[in-house]
Structure formats: C-alpha cells, structure tokens
Amino acid sequence: MKDPIATARAAAAGLDRGSLIDRDRAGTFDRSGWIAVAEAGLTGLGTEYGLAADPPTIARLLAAFGEECHDNGLSLALNAHLWGCVGPLMRFGTERQKAMYGARLCGGSAIGALAATEPDAGSDLSTLSTRAERRDDGYVLNGRKLYVTNAPLADVVIVLAALDPERGPLGAAMFVVERGTPGLDTPEATETMGFRTARVGEVVLNDCRVSAGALLGAEGAGLAIFAHAMEQERRFIMAFAVGAMQRQLDACVRRARARRQFGRAIGDFQQISGKLVDMQLRLETARGLLHRAAEAGGRRSQRAALAAMAKYAISEAWVRNCEDAIQIHGGAGYAVQAGIERELRDAIGSRLFSGTSELQRETMARTLMLG
Template structure:
C-alpha cells in the first residue's frame, strides 16, 4: 500500500478546489456534446497538464505515481469525464512521446506548450479496416527529399476537432513489419490534412472525436518523432502511460460514485428503514468498494513496476481489464441503487454508464486484453 506524503496530499487537495468549477454544467454539456473552452482555460490554470514533465520544459517534474495520484483526484472531483479524457489524451498522446523521443527543437516548440495547455494534442493510430490491429495500418508516408508525403485516413481520433498537433503513425516501409511504421508530428494547419467533423458517440461526449484524412500531406523530415521506422517503439511507450493515466481517472470516478451511493443508502428510506440496511443493497456497495480498491491496487502497483523499469505487459493488461470492467459494473450498480432517479439524466448516473463503456474499448478492447494475458501464459497460437 502506498503512503502518500504531505506534499502529494497537498497537491491533491489543491486540485480538489477546482472540482466545482470543472463540473459546472456537465450534464447539459454532455447533452449538447460540446467541448468547453472555458473549462480548458481552468485546466490550464490548475497546472495538471504539466505534472509529469521536466521543469526545463515548463513541467512540474512530478513522478509517475504522483501524477497518477493527482489524476485520480481529477476523476474524483471533476464530473465532466470527457474533459478529463481530453486532459489525459493530451498528456499521453503528445506530451509523453515528445519528452521521451522528441528533439530539443520539437520539445521547445511543442512540449512547452503542452505543459502550459496552450496546445491540445491527439494521436492518430486506428484505421477503419484495422481496428485493434495496428499492424494492419495502410496510411503511407513516402520520403520525398526532405519531406514525407502522407496519404490515408484515421478514425476515432480523440481531441481531433480541437487538437493543435497530432502524433500520426504511418507506414514508411510496406514490408517492414513493426519496423515499418514511423511517428510524425503533424500540425493542424498542414496542407493536405483534413479534419472531419465531430463524430456523435455514446459517451465521453464533451471530448470530441473525429476522422483525419491525408491527401498528399507533406510533412518535413524534422517532424519525425523518434527515428524513421521506430513508430512502434513510440507507440508502446505511449500506450503504457495512456492506460495508467486514463484509468486512474476512472478509479477517482469510482471513488466518488461509492461515496455518493453510500450517502444515499444511509439517508434514503424505504418501508421505514434506510435502504442500506437491506442486505441486497449493502452487498452492492461492498462490491463497489472491492472493485474500486482492486482496480486502484492494480494500477498503482503497475505504475510502481513501470517506474522501476520492469516488464509490465501482463500487469497493464490486467489493470486495464479490471478497471474498465469494474467501472461499467459499478456505474450500473449505482443506477440500480438510485432506482428511478438513477435512470433520469438529471442525476448524471446514466451518463456514467455511457462513459464507462468507452473504457472497455479504447486503449485495447477487453477482448484484446484477454488475448494478451492468454498469450503471456503460453496459450496463444
């Protein structure tokens, strides 16, 4: 069990004070599926985007675990899950690979502005035909002198409609396998890049999503992130942090949900008794607590191992699977516990269900995580 020190606790308490402002109007904004620029300004003021990055680039120089602890606090106090998702997407998709693989010039140009929140980031990986099979990508990048020419398309690009810079993964060698993919930094206004309109979706509606289209999109060689052919090294580094950052937010959301349900079970009366006195209700709340603590332990333990340089392939898959499935399960329990009120949009609980489902799909579906764990157990074909 991690014991957080006074400085870490103070940082989290400081973030908690922003909760009310970050949550304001979250139900209405979800209904309208709008990204709030006013809330993004508040996010910039919190400094949360700068947490894991070096101070020389405008970051706060915090450890992986401290960053996770603060992001859990964001989930606990911010009811706008889409906003939280846009935060972790910017941090993980763009800031993380820039710090690890970026040149000095790239960090000066982009990472400083990621830390300040002046720039919103996104990454473009998934394609319509490939789905979870990133190896099947067909978007091409062909060398032409000091530039690469990109052609193809990407789908499910979170932050797409509002992002200033994209980390785009494209095939630079048709037969190169894992070594045939390269990561590129592509600015929003690059000729040949077309950003599709926001796509309507089930949940996380305040975090806009779109397609990207590349038609003879010419990107300077200096915009290669890492080395040519090293795209999967970049992606592997990113996905580890993306899972930890995104799903520790879900732990915070589950923590808030548990507190809300516990309070309701103690105060709501039925047939002359608090509903929490009925075993069927009490069991649901106990189950919520168990799922919450199990998810938190898997994520923080995995973060510790990753920070220590250990192989966390299986740990990440288990942590992601446990957390995403627990988030769905506890959100459904909350709706059931609140009964008719839980089914109404004004309580925000049905929104939690819709948001939670997304976690079983992005960053590798539940089925992919099962396959990965089975493979590491020697069960793969």
C-alpha cells in the same frame, strides 16, 4: 512547493458542473475548464514544463482529479493529450521538436492528439493503410484515422503511418503534424455514446506534406514508440475513473442511508448493502492495481502486463459499479439528471480505448504463458 495532489483536486473542484448535462447532450468541450486545468500545470504533468510528480503521485493525483471532476470527457481529453501526444513527444522528440511544441503543449495553449486507429486497422495496427512517402526533403502523408480523441480540437497531431509497408511492423513511423499544415483535415466530431464532452473524430491526410523534421524518433520505430506510449497510457489513463468510482460509491451510500422504503432505509436491505460492498471491493481492487501499475519497475513484459491489468480491471469495475449505482438509485438513477446513466455511457467507452478489454486480456495471457 505546492502539494500536487491538492492542486489537482482544487483545479477540478473549481470546474463548472452546472452545465455538464447540457454540454453532454450537445457534445460541447469545456474550453474554460481546459484553461483552468492548464493553469494548474496538469497539461504538462510530470514534465519540466508542468506540475512535477513521480509516477505514484501521478496516479494519486489523477484519481483525486477524477473524484472532483464530474466531466469525464474533460478527463479523457487531458489523458489523451498527456499520454498520446505530450508523452511520446517529450520522450522521443528531437531538441528542436521539443522546443517547437513542448512548452505550448505542456502549457495547454496547444492541445495534442494521437491518430492511430483506421477503418481497417484497430486492435491490429500492423497493417496500416495510412502511407508516408519520402519526397524531396520530407514526407507526404495520405490516409484516414478514426475515433481520435481531441481530433477536432487538436493543434498538434501525432500520426502513425506505414513508411515501408513491405517491412511490416518494422516499417511504420510517427510524424508530428501541426494544425494548419496543408492536407491535414479534422472533419466534424463523431457522435459517440459516452465521453460526449470530449471531442472524438477523424483525421484525414490528403497529400499532407511535412518536413523531415516532423519525423518522431527514427524511421521504422513508429510501432515501438506507439507501444511505449500505450504502455504509459494504460498505467494512468483509468486513474480518473478510480476517482469517479469513489465519488459514485459515496453518492450511493448517501442514497442508501437517506432513501426509505417499507419504513426502513434501503441500505438496511441486504440486497442493497451487498451491492455497496461489491462496489467497494471492485473500487479498492481497481485502486490497488492502479498503484501497482504506477509503481511497477522490473522487466518490460511484467510492467506491460500490470498496465494491461490495471486498464482492464478498472474499466470493467467502472461499468459494473455504474450498473449497481443505477440499481441502488432506482428510477432516479435512470433519469439523466442524476448523471449516473452518463457515467455508465462513459464507462463503456473505457473498455475500448487504449486497447480493448479483450486485447488487455491477451497481453496478460501472453505474459503468463511466456513468463
């Protein structure tokens, strides 16, 4: 059997890096890169249809992928597909749903998305405006979702909607909606600060009629399924950034050795070598938390807290390391060509998706207080 980590690394190493600056500027998704990632089994990672790996291996594998893949947008697209769509479908889907979508999604010929965020419901999804109404033998969906990763590309969108709003959080449901379903629209991508090669956009549902078979899990289980998906996502979604931080630290060390000012390598100045040390400490702390979250068993609240800790610590470390990387590179770090300013723009976005940094801290605080 092939080594899954080596497979992921090799797939990422083969991606086209030369066009990245232009694609970032234009906001272009790397379709051929996606196909290469799919052929390596990554679009079905951890499922019967994709690259087999246990959770600790998944974390290592995605970090190795992120180290070689300079296109963080592609990494985000892959993670949104895996944890937002493939994960909940394979865990909570009926045999029929898995037969309909599983092989296509896991094989990468279909791209998945999860549509939860709304204009008036972001961190707090207990007051959804998107409605699902029971009609005839199925449901009719109406509403608008924002900032959905992969929305403009997605073949399958999992939609969170309020079915029995008077039941509050217990009245939500999830639906699997296929592109082409009348009433489902994914308008142009939203222009974003970072992750510009991922396509983030709206999902609009206008009298979108789906069959009873589109319900994912049970009526009323929407937020529980969402919470499960987010916990899984937070365990792994920042693994690629741990790889990206390693790549960045290596580049900074090379620069600190090679760049000479005042007749010495800039790494000889303690203010520069100190930054390298800070970067390494943040990276290794982030890596340690990634592995702890990936390996976590035990009580649900403790697992959730570790996942929140990993997600929070890695995204914050990534932002800080990007700032130091620019400083170490001086003006060259501020120039687009070096790719570090792009990394910073991407890193800032990671503080927001999958629950903001503030919400991760809330989860950690609650676990501390309640035990």
